[in-house]
Amino acid sequence: MNKSEPTTIVIFGASGDLTRRKLIPALFEVSLEGLLAKGTRIVGFARREKSHEQFRVEIEEALVEFARSKPNAGSDELKVFSSSCYYQTGNYDNGKSFHDLKELLERLDKENGVSPDKGNRLFYLATPPNVFSGIVGMLGQTGHIVDPNSDDRWTRVIIEKPFGRDLETACTLNKSLSAILDERQIYRIDHYLGKETVQNIMAFRFGNSIFEPLWDRRYVSHVHITVAEAVCVEGRGSYYDNSGALRDMVQNHMLQLLALVAMEPPASFAPNAVRDEKVKLLSAIPPIGAGDINECSIRGQYAAGTIDGKLVPDYLRENGVQPNSVTETFVALKLHVDNWRWAGIPFYLRTGKALAERLTEVNIEFRQPPLALFSHMQNGKSGGRGRMKPNMLSLRVQPNEGIRLSIGMKVPGQKMVLEPQDMEFCYEDVFDVESAGAYERLILDAILGDTTLFIRQDEVEAAWKLVNGVLCGWASEEVPHIHLYRAGTWGPYAADEFIKNDIRNSKAL
Numbered sequence: 001m002n003k004s005e006p007t008t009i010v011i012f013g014a015s016g017d018l019t020r021r022k023l024i025p026a027l028f029e030v031s032l033e034g035l036l037a038k039g040t041r042i043v044g045f046a047r048r049e050k051s052h053e054q055f056r057v058e059i060e061e062a063l064v065e066f067a068r069s070k071p072n073a074g075s076d077e078l079k080v081f082s083s084s085c086y087y088q089t090g091n092y093d094n095g096k097s098f099h100d101l102k103e104l105l106e107r108l109d110k111e112n113g114v115s116p117d118k119g120n121r122l123f124y125l126a127t128p129p130n131v132f133s134g135i136v137g138m139l140g141q142t143g144h145i146v147d148p149n150s151d152d153r154w155t156r157v158i159i160e161k162p163f164g165r166d167l168e169t170a171c172t173l174n175k176s177l178s179a180i181l182d183e184r185q186i187y188r189i190d191h192y193l194g195k196e197t198v199q200n201i202m203a204f205r206f207g208n209s210i211f212e213p214l215w216d217r218r219y220v221s222h223v224h225i226t227v228a229e230a231v232c233v234e235g236r237g238s239y240y241d242n243s244g245a246l247r248d249m250v251q252n253h254m255l256q257l258l259a260l261v262a263m264e265p266p267a268s269f270a271p272n273a274v275r276d277e278k279v280k281l282l283s284a285i286p287p288i289g290a291g292d293i294n295e296c297s298i299r300g301q302y303a304a305g306t307i308d309g310k311l312v313p314d315y316l317r318e319n320g321v322q323p324n325s326v327t328e329t330f331v332a333l334k335l336h337v338d339n340w341r342w343a344g345i346p347f348y349l350r351t352g353k354a355l356a357e358r359l360t361e362v363n364i365e366f367r368q369p370p371l372a373l374f375s376h377m378q379n380g381k382s383g384g385r386g387r388m389k390p391n392m393l394s395l396r397v398q399p400n401e402g403i404r405l406s407i408g409m410k411v412p413g414q415k416m417v418l419e420p421q422d423m424e425f426c427y428e429d430v431f432d433v434e435s436a437g438a439y440e441r442l443i444l445d446a447i448l449g450d451t452t453l454f455i456r457q458d459e460v461e462a463a464w465k466l467v468n469g470v471l472c473g474w475a476s477e478e479v480p481h482i483h484l485y486r487a488g489t490w491g492p493y494a495a496d497e498f499i500k501n502d503i504r505n506s507k508a509l
């Protein structure tokens with residue numbers, strides 16, 4: 001990082017939950033580690049009236065509660081950090097507010113000894129998505145955006161998800177952003193990509209030679225991608241009810257995971273080389289249409305149950321949820337990638353709220369050996385010469401981040417009997433450093449101008465094309481096909497059956 005270039009980071013929506021829980025703590029950690037250039041300033045912008053001092057007090061409180069390094073209230077490190085934070089009250093549709101912001105930023109530049117034509121700006125849009133275009137429009141109108149080709153200074157804009165609520169709104173948003181900004185200035189954030197273990201998928205695949213030759217239709221039988229949440233809608237009922245699991249999880253995090261697991265090796269680790277491969281992969285997935293919606297998707301909604309001993313109400317009784325809502329809190333999909341590497345191999349995606357455990361995992365199941373030579377153990381007893389559990393490679397993103405390979409091993413004794421055993425690598429045991437949070441990594445990347453882990457416009461649109469097919473398929477059902485599941489379980493029984501039967505049938509072919 002060029003530390004001689006201080007940056008002013010402006011957070012729109014600075015009185016919100018994301019700012020308090022994630023953004024400010026992330027900025028605090030990178031600042032503690034000395035990774036922010038001296039003179040970097042943080043400016044919060046929101047509609048609520050607040051003084052700089054009040055904002056600083058709130059920041060210190062948020063850091064005591066949420067920062068990874070657990071600072072003590074009133075400590076010097078908190079004071080030093082909060083003294084670099086400022087607040088600007090304003091409205092997102094009011095030119096004067098943006099002129100006032102500009103004045104404040106120029107004043108801060110001056111105090112920092114930065115000449116008026118040199119100040120770098122990172123704008124973070126942490127507001128509800130309906131104001132994203134308006135903010136960028138105002139930034140453009142009031143002269144906050146500099147020429148993307150300038151060598152003297154830069155402007156970058158981080159945009160939070162959701163990037164639209166369907167293909168049409170995503171295209172409209174992209175169009176309004178690109179009217180003001182060059183794509184090189186737009187940083188669409190998906191915090192999953194900032195997780196060490198998600199990045200490790202690329203390291204594992206392309207930094208090693210052992211598995212890549214097996215990574216195709218000849219050796220892989222199918223792939224499962226699971227993102228299970230043990231929380232319910234947690235006070236965000238009205239937001240979630242307008243979104244659902246497909247938009248909230250599949251369109252972004254899960255399709256990103258799928259792209260990283262299945263894409264071709266990029267020619268380099270340059271941002272566009274990686275993103276080109278992800279787009280190619282997403283574009284090779286035929287969208288599910290109305291004709292195959294029931295063969296390729298299952299949607300569910302949680303009913304009352306218990307998670308960790310706590311009672312969870314029916315989804316329909318959550319605050320902000322419509323009493324007759326058909327929003328899915330669970331979805332299972334079967335996708336195919338129609339390319340040379342993956343033709344015919346099913347990818348099963350499963351995600352939901354109020355499930356038994358918090359778990360994000362990619363499981364790659366390999367084909368069985370062509371001949372069953374050995375007996376195997378099943379539940380401690382000899383299961384005879386049938387099929388043993390196939391080899392499975394699991395890439396665990398959370399919790400207990402790591403990699404597990406299940407292989408058949410000989411059970412000690414006179415007979416040749418095999419049993420599946422795991423070879424396991426656990427991040428925590430091997431690396432004696434706590435991983436930086438995803439937001440820490442991504443905000444720093446944006447300051448450094450590295451877009452590799454941010455989503456490009458064509459990626460967003462390719463993902464929406466897939467999700468749109470499912471949304472249209474569901475909308476075409478006369479009676480919505482929603483499977484209820486008890487909170488605290490692994491989702492609807494129908495989803496397990498659908499996947500099990502599908503695997504059985506594809507093996508029989």
Ligand SMILES: NC(=O)c1ccc[n+]([C@@H]2O[C@H](COP(=O)([O-])OP(=O)(O)OC[C@H]3O[C@@H](n4cnc5c(N)ncnc54)[C@H](OP(=O)(O)O)[C@@H]3O)[C@@H](O)[C@H]2O)c1
Nearest residue numbers: 013015016017018019046047048126127128129160161162
């Ligand atoms: N929270 C998370 O963990 C999380 C995770 C991933 C993505 N996101 C995304 O990040 C963004 C911010 O999330 P958040 O949870 O912090 O949102 P939030 O708390 O609902 O809103 C952030 C701030 O925006 C302002 N605001 C609210 N409604 C507004 C409106 N209609 N017009 C203009 N300003 C409005 C409010 O500040 P003032 O009233 O003071 O202006 C509010 O404090 C959203 O796009 C969300 O989807 C959040």
